[in-house]
Amino acid sequence: MADDEVNITRDGTADETTIQWRWDASTSRTVRLLWAFGVGTFFAAIVTVICWRLYRMAGEVAGGFGRAVVIALIIALAATVLALAASSDTERHLKRITRQLPINVPSETSLDRAMDAAVGTVVMGVIIGMLMGIGRYVSQNELLAVGAGPFTGLAALLLPLALVALVLASFLQSVGALDYEEQMIYLYEPEQTIDLAVIEVVSTRQFGDVVVVKLSYAQPDNQYIQGPRRIVVPPEVAHKLQSPIEHRMA
Template identity: 60%
Template sequence: MDEDAADPNDTETIQWRRDASTSRTVRLLWSLGVGTFFAAITIIVFWRLYDFAAQVGAGTIIIAMFAAIIVTILAFAVTSNTERRLEALASRLPITTPSGPALERAMDAALGTIAMMAVMGSLMAVGRYVSQRELLEVGAGPFTGMAALLLPLALVALVLASFLRSIGTLDREKRTIYLYDPDQAIDLEVIQGVSTRRLGDATILKLEYAEPDGQYVAGPRRIVVPPEVATELQGLVDGRTT
């Protein structure tokens, strides 16, 4: 279940945080989106290296090297103290290892890459098998097309992850929404209507701005917040407009 970090002890403000560290939906979309692009690059690099090495009889070395990298990543992912083990490994090398949220995102990207490599590799392998056996008149085309289709779908996943990401504070006393990264402040006095749409554990708010003297008011028209924040915000707006 997704979680939204909040501060329940402050009666005047409601704080929330929806990002890859608190929302499994955002984390999964980001991981698979980034992983798809990395997977495509990795498959191309692997195939080029394997093709070159196979010409000199060293193809199995490339396979073993990539398999070892994948096993190592999976081993780090399942361990409970990934950061400590990575630091121990990197202490022998002249590199700086990521830590905290940066390490979590790196592991998410690595696992997403492995998952999408398995999907894309399976599609390509099935397509090759079908083509060699002449099981379909169109050959490997459908399977290659499905593998290629994963790239625009990955872009959609990244856009959704960005849209569903939200960090902010609702200040009841000042009747203002403060959004962070990027920083924005929305004065509820210029909001004349709010419509909501539930999406899993999140709520998409569509904000209708007043236009005094026909003047356009800048600000986000849609934001994603936890359901309790949406209920509170809608109550503040409806209470003022009724």
């Protein structure tokens, strides 16, 4: 078996009889996007409310100039976040920006998650802001009989969708090992063990770069076999799990 066939993730290790994997926001694009969308939407909703209040206060205090300053600051912060996210050395640039502040810059995985959340906040903030702005324009100019309702409704709908995305991101995370020699699957977080000898049928459904595997257990002497009925694994692991079982049952 070639090394590149069993080296599932950059955090995983493998030999000729074992595949180990860790599928989370740092290794799965699907989980990462779901997490960034969920967290970013909630943060964006909070930031949108704060920015709107600042915009109105600035307008009351300094008129059009105050509003322009607030808009410029928002654009500058958003551009800074996107520039940091696009940089090949985010940690160094972030340290340079915050060197005068009593802030400890996170490193590696923590920094990646922080930048994902920040980018998600910017993107979803733009979307929410556009929906609210269009709704306000439509309402003020009486372009639709229902007013701003459809646009504010879409913006509000993003919050439950974000919650669903976070639940999915949590469900689609997986850490485990497939041992060919022992014919066992070892799952962690939570810890579970699956004996491949009692698996009769395996069916799969892929979501992005994540595969949900449905397991059907044998019932010798009508005895119920305990174990998870669905597990989440990378596509490569799903293929290597499915092949020997189908060959055995053929």
